[in-house]
Amino acid sequence: MKNERIMVTRASMPPYEEYEQLIRGLWDSHFLTNMGCLHEEFRDKLKLYLDTKGMELFVNGHMALEMLLQSFELKGEVITTPFTFASTTHAIYRNDLKPVMCDIRKEDGTLDPELVEDLITENTCAIVPVHVYGNICDNEKLEAIAKKHGLKLIYDAAHAFGEFIENPDGSRTSVAQLGDASMFSFHATKVFNSIEGGAVSFNPDKYPFLSDRLYQIKNFGITGKESVDYIGGNGKMNEFAAAMGICNLKYVDSWISSRKAIYERYVERLSDIKGIRFLKKAGNIRYNYSYMPVVFEKNSYNRDEIYERLAKNNIYARKYFYPCVNNYKCYEGILDPHGTSVAKELSENVLTLPIYPELSLKDVDKICDIILFG
Numbered sequence: 001m002k003n004e005r006i007m008v009t010r011a012s013m014p015p016y017e018e019y020e021q022l023i024r025g026l027w028d029s030h031f032l033t034n035m036g037c038l039h040e041e042f043r044d045k046l047k048l049y050l051d052t053k054g055m056e057l058f059v060n061g062h063m064a065l066e067m068l069l070q071s072f073e074l075k076g077e078v079i080t081t082p083f084t085f086a087s088t089t090h091a092i093y094r095n096d097l098k099p100v101m102c103d104i105r106k107e108d109g110t111l112d113p114e115l116v117e118d119l120i121t122e123n124t125c126a127i128v129p130v131h132v133y134g135n136i137c138d139n140e141k142l143e144a145i146a147k148k149h150g151l152k153l154i155y156d157a158a159h160a161f162g163e164f165i166e167n168p169d170g171s172r173t174s175v176a177q178l179g180d181a182s183m184f185s186f187h188a189t190k191v192f193n194s195i196e197g198g199a200v201s202f203n204p205d206k207y208p209f210l211s212d213r214l215y216q217i218k219n220f221g222i223t224g225k226e227s228v229d230y231i232g233g234n235g236k237m238n239e240f241a242a243a244m245g246i247c248n249l250k251y252v253d254s255w256i257s258s259r260k261a262i263y264e265r266y267v268e269r270l271s272d273i274k275g276i277r278f279l280k281k282a283g284n285i286r287y288n289y290s291y292m293p294v295v296f297e298k299n300s301y302n303r304d305e306i307y308e309r310l311a312k313n314n315i316y317a318r319k320y321f322y323p324c325v326n327n328y329k330c331y332e333g334i335l336d337p338h339g340t341s342v343a344k345e346l347s348e349n350v351l352t353l354p355i356y357p358e359l360s361l362k363d364v365d366k367i368c369d370i371i372l373f374g
């Protein structure tokens, strides 16, 4: 049998008939976008699933973050992480805000709260951390800093869909409730997808204006039949995307369980090996196992060599995230490429291995054998 390619991820899809059934009505209504019925149904279901009272949907995660930052009418500097996808920093910069790079914690890759305060100036307006790989940031510390200095705390939660913090009293806090607001991505490559899509979660009691404002900004800034009050854009989610989201939502819990089994197999095979390190997982979090990052310490392993070796075997891992954002060409002369040494080191040593619900444990074993034995 031909050696199939194993990619780092694979888009999860519902049974075809379920999707077909849901979109059939669109051939009667001819209502394809602009916040239609499926959009509203998807939003209602997501609010329940993510346990948040405030939610607006977007065409993708990037526009959700860009428009969320716009909706808070921020000016000045934003403290953020260089260990992320291009989108986080671009969303800040494209809002005429200045990204200020803060280093990360070695153990889990998230923004290091101990370093944030030193970077705060009179121009700082917000902190934008990333729950990278689904590792939830130290929210308690970050919230305390944000409160003390009057800053907005806006999370890039693109990796953290469906995660919960289990509290000592038995209750659960959804990741969607952290900070002032959070952005989620429903891109095809994420744990949960609506083909392309995104959302913002927030607390409407704290920010009663936010729902309308996000709605208006994603719809060209139109505020009434004859009024346009914001320089908005087009960030609307269409009905086909919403239908995919509705169908996928039914399966996401079972997909997360499958991912967990795969994650545990990798850990079983690769832990306690000198030079191989996993990022720390806290005991009180319901993770989504969205990524399988493994750190190969330089004096024992060569990350790039392992990457090539896997590729020769038709297995495509990713150097995710390499390089760090402050080393991108487009930020030359704008962002300091130095000063975030922990992020730099992680980006040079980390490899995200294949993980998706249908990946067999046999294939996981094969991947581990290639890493360990060549």
Ligand SMILES: *Cc1c(COP(=O)(O)O)cnc(C)c1O
Pocket (backbone or CB within 6 Å): 060, 061, 062, 063, 084, 085, 087, 088, 130, 156, 158, 159, 184, 185, 186, 187, 196, 197, 198
């Ligand atoms: C995927 C991703 C985004 C952007 O989301 P899209 O839906 O692809 O636009 C932003 N930030 C991070 C960390 C991501 O991984």
